[in-house]
Amino acid sequence: MPTETLNWAGFLSDIEGIAFTDAPQTVKLKSRDYFWYSPILNQKLRKCWAHMVVSPKTEAEVITVAAACAKWRIPVTPRGGGTGNYGQAVPLVGGIILDMTQMTRILEIGTGFIRCETGILIADLDDAVHVSGQELLMWPSTRSQATIGGFISGGSAGIGSVRHGVLRDDGNVRSLRIVTLEETPRIITLEGPDIQKAHHAYGTNGIITELELALQPAVDWHHGIALFDEYTQAVQFGEALCREDYDIYLISVVDKGFAQFYDKLTDVFPEGKHAVFSMVGPDTIEAFTADAATHGGHVSLMMNDTEIEQAKLPPAYECSYNHTTLQALKKDRSWTYLQVAYPQPYDPAADTTMLAEYGDDLLRHHEFARERGEYQLFAIPLLKFTTAEKLYEITARYEELGCTVFDAHVYTIAEGGMKQVDPVQMAFKAEADPYGLMNPGKTSEAEAVAVLGGSGDALP
Ligand SMILES: Cc1cc2nc3c(=O)[nH]c(=O)nc-3n(C[C@H](O)[C@H](O)[C@H](O)COP(=O)(O)OP(=O)(O)OC[C@H]3O[C@@H](n4cnc5c(N)ncnc54)[C@H](O)[C@@H]3O)c2cc1C
Structure with missing residues (x-):
């Protein structure tokens, strides 16, 4: 063409x-x-x-x-x-x-919902929503750089997903308004389950001009770091945080090997300690601190947005999801990453085997999220890149051990995140x-x- x-x-x-x-x-x-x-x-x-x-x-x-x-x-x-x-x-x-x-207009903010154009930066959108005492249910760690339309079209989950599930879960995205690519374009509005026709479709089936999202009452989230001697303690602490009665917006577990990439956090994420980066509601801070101690760790940082900005430290969300990979790449371009899902409930055996076999090539990184109401653990490990053959050998080994690896090294939807051609999206x-x-x-x-x-x- x-x-x-x-x-x-x-x-x-x-x-x-x-x-x-x-x-x-x-x-x-x-x-x-x-x-x-x-x-x-x-x-x-x-x-x-x-x-x-x-x-x-x-x-x-x-x-x-x-x-x-x-x-x-x-x-x-x-x-x-x-x-x-x-x-x-x-x-x-x-x-x-x-x-x-350029399409950044907010069209309506009501109790429990916002309607806006899709080119607005997520940070600007969330800031505007906060004025009404509410907040977005979830956003990617690229809150300051990404647009809401790009998140719906290209993203899947993020900060807030441990509380509210993933984007595709019912009720999170309430409607999409789409312009078709025809000589006389039509406007199609998708609602309810029909949203899946265009969500995560990489802009292949219409231009999303407006959307409506669910909101929740705002929480004064605190950026917390808890440190542990053993990685399993950190993961078990994360599991303990997955409770309905806790106000938690983020649980991101990283291997001690990540400390070298975080210059600004040396006092609170020192070499030799595994870390859990979290966003915690004020009512849960006491339980968070006690649970860290129960799992053999301690809390090294707890600051709200204003305090973390004044301290010139990165917010917890910029130490999570694919920002973790970015922090490593800023220092050393020889790293890349994988996206690994496990059979649930999580059994650490596969990770133990991978660590024994490929310990020099992999750095552990796990995220907690909910999907259809169930808590899940998935991984975005760093991988030392040598050749494509080695990368796919490691991928195959994860899969032999029962994991699912979503290929982050292809540009097509079917061979990447979705693992299949989606007939509903293709019909749309x-x-x-x-x-x-x-x-x-x-x-x-x-x-x-x-x-x-x-x-x-x-x-x-
Ligand atoms: C450091 C880093 C961290 C990340 N963290 C996360 C994370 O936590 N969670 C997550 O899900 N992703 C994450 N991502 C991936 C990415 O940031 C998100 O998917 C993000 O929301 C994309 O938004 P964007 O505006 O940059 O979209 P773009 O990259 O500009 O576009 C993404 C896709 O959407 C399509 N698109 C954009 N706008 C429209 C529109 N209006 N109508 C139709 N199609 C459209 C584009 O064609 C493209 O296919 C991360 C990426 C990086 C680099």
Whole structure:
């Protein structure tokens, strides 16, 4: 699908008055996300860029752009903050980047819900919600860089998930308003279970312009660190925190080997100690401290948002989820990561075996979350990267031991997080993107091969 030969003059004439740029530096910058976490994706995607960036300010402008793209058969890759990890916002076949970050209006805040445009930064959205005494149920550790539309389209869970479940759990996302990619675009509103048609679809089946999310009363979360001599003590402490009557927003367990990456935390996360990073409600701090002691540890830090900002320390959430990987990569680019799910309830045997066999290659990192009401433990271990073959050997070993590894080193939905082609999302794609112009090549390896030709290698 070579996009150089498309009728760009016709397209530009149709979107007259809408902001765009084809300045190479900006286009290249906006064609990237955090795919470089993976040396494998870095090799494949670093030379993929769009033809231009178009930045609509209103839904009416989105509709104009969608109509023009359908008419001239121009591929469209929506983009929020560009913090996705799997090249989700990287255009494989050129076309336009649809920069959503100008669409930042909050439309309504009511008791228990917010309705807004999708290009707003999550931090700005959550701050606005706090003025009403409420807060978002969950957000990624990229709260300050990511948009809410990007989180719904590319993310899955995050800070708050140990309390409220994952994004796909009922009631967390209340509605999505979607513009279709047709000559005469339609608006489709998805509600209830239908939200799954477009959630985590990588912008392949419609442009989400507005959404409605559930809210909860705000809590004065405190950023806590508890330290332990043994990693198993830290995990068991995390398990003990998973109680309905505790106010807990985050439980992230990291190996003592992470201490070297946290320069600003040397006093509270010293070498030689395993750590649990948490966000704890004021009513639970006493129990949190007592439980840490019961499990052989102690609390080295407990500060609320204001105090942690004044102390110039990173908030607990920037030491969790994929920020943990980022802290390591800032110091040493030879690390990458895996995403591992376990049969529940968690049995540490698989991790013990992996540590014995690959201890020099792996650094442990576990997160607690709830899914459909049940507490779960999953892992985002750091992996010392040598070759793709070694990475997939370690992946296979985890799987032999009964774990599920969601491949973070592919850019397609089916082969990555979902582990399958989702027929519901594909049916919705046929409806919302009949010409297959939205983020082409991202739904499955088969689609990538069809779009890119040859072996499906994404190198242009
Ligand atoms: C350091 C770090 C930490 C992270 N932590 C987490 C975490 O805790 N939890 C988590 O789930 N993820 C996490 N991620 C992944 C990523 O940050 C989240 O998925 C994030 O919410 C993406 O938001 P974004 O605005 O940057 O989206 P982008 O990267 O811009 O886009 C993500 C996907 O959504 C599509 N998209 C964007 N906007 C729209 C729209 N309006 N309509 C249709 N499609 C759209 C894009 O095409 C792309 O496929 C992390 C990533 C990094 C680098």
